[in-house]
Amino acid sequence: MSIYASENRYAIINAFYILQLEEFHMDVHEHKRCEIMYVANGSCLVELNGQLTVLGERHFVFIDQNVPHRLIVEENVPCTVLNLEFSCSPNQSGTDLHYIKKRSSSFRNFLSKPQKYQLFFDNYNMLDCLKSLIDTLEKKHLDNQFLIELLFSQFFVLLSYCMQEGKRQDGIHYTKKAKEYIDEHYLEDISADLIANHVGINRSYLHTLFSKYENCSITNYINNLRVERAAFLLKNTSMSVTDIAFSTGFNSRQHFGYTFKKYFQRSPLQYRKLPGIYIKANTSSFTQHKSL
Template sequence: MSSIFFTEDAYVMISAFYAISIPEFHMHTHTHGSCEIMYVTGGSCDVQCQGEDIHLRQNQFIFIDAQVPHKLSVLEGHPCAILNIEFQRCKEEGMIDLSLLQKNSEDFQKFCKQNSPFLVSQDLRSLGYALKDLITFLQKESTQKDYLASILFQRMLLELAYCVNENKQCTGMYYLRKACSYIEENLCETLKVPEIAAYTGINKSYLQLLFSRFLHCTIIDYVNQKRMERAVFYLTNSTSSITDIAFAIGYNSRQHFAHTFEKHYQMSPLKYRKLHSRTLVPDTGETQYVLEKEKMVKEIYLGREH
């Protein structure tokens, strides 16, 4: 018996399944020799895999590979409806044969290269319906050696592979955009990687991987880059003091800000301001000029009774 990613075993055996609404449940951490899919059709639940906490909502699912430590929790007062199936690769002929699926489906081939202990995704197409049809058939027929069982199971695997493959890119960009927005909105605060990751909803290692893969920098490098961009804007478009700018973009001292700025631009903030400042001091006295049809036609003195 082995992992779904161990493609040398051409057959699959279904070991358990259920479709149930759970009012409250707290499972001890355990492992088993089967792969498992938990799909939430209503409510929400919490799953812990290898020490990582995952919150699943309606139409979300988790795939857990064989021998991966995990547990399920459903809070009292927050019932959860779940479709669940457990299965394992094996060498036994006569069980569900995956050889043609492995040979002909690019989605399934790509999925099998994931080799991840667990995968979380939104249902992006029809995984929920595929699971429901498979479980309904198994419940009525009580056999997996039927040809229709094989077709339904392979359909379920195709939907699983599609969701995981598509969601990996989409979800990664979603989390990355969420983290970047949070950083930009909170530049004036003390930003810490664990807090950014917590807000984003993923662990800090995965978030750092997203920054490295798509932005080619660390999270802290990105924070500093955005602070420097904002500093440049303030230096060239305002008359705020260097100290005020430092505090406005999240530095707790003028010295720290100046040191970081000089590393980025090879000059001090003050020198940069002198070279690039575009600030103007508008002064029309007490006069407001009124334009009509793109032509100035009269002037009004502010404060005059109308």
């Protein structure tokens, strides 16, 4: 039963789990229960009403009743998922949603905007709440019922807080995490797949985020760091161009020379001969290289 129907005053938990998945393909299905799928780490795909969306770390989705959906965990992209399913009905049993609505303006706002499903980013420690709730449910002690109701009520309030947050900040979070990893490893043999796995999202989503927040490709960002380092070595050491090429992460002198000239409009040797001039790399005119 839909959580948005005012007559469905009471909520009861029907199913719950925490799973670590290496690869998983769920069949499309729907049910009358409401559902939360939360990604604790890694990333996955969720199909909702025929539309695929990526859920990364600290993402979660709320699904109302009768929405066709399925979970997909791709090979080599492991994922930890927390799941909670609950039904809402007029039957006087379970957590009283009307009571929460009276006490929380955020929850009232959530209920006033019905949607088949909603995607969220966790800014309010929803993960800790879900873990505590599932852990308490698994213990199956009769004395835990009051604690379950408290945690379940907290869950609804945090859900509404996340909705109220407005624009999701996940893209900035993942881009920052990727940049930190690149800044530490750009001199090594790194790839977009390796970076995406470290961040916990898939490669295509990472490319989209860099285009959106950095206005360049992942390769451009890495090459910018590499040629800036190479320029420093050309001016401040007697290392050969070949040695500089390999020490800054390039796999050949030819690739290094081509890339360097694209950034600095001159070859490494021509740059080295410039007396006392340091020219900052210009990435705005560089054509994206798709080697990653």
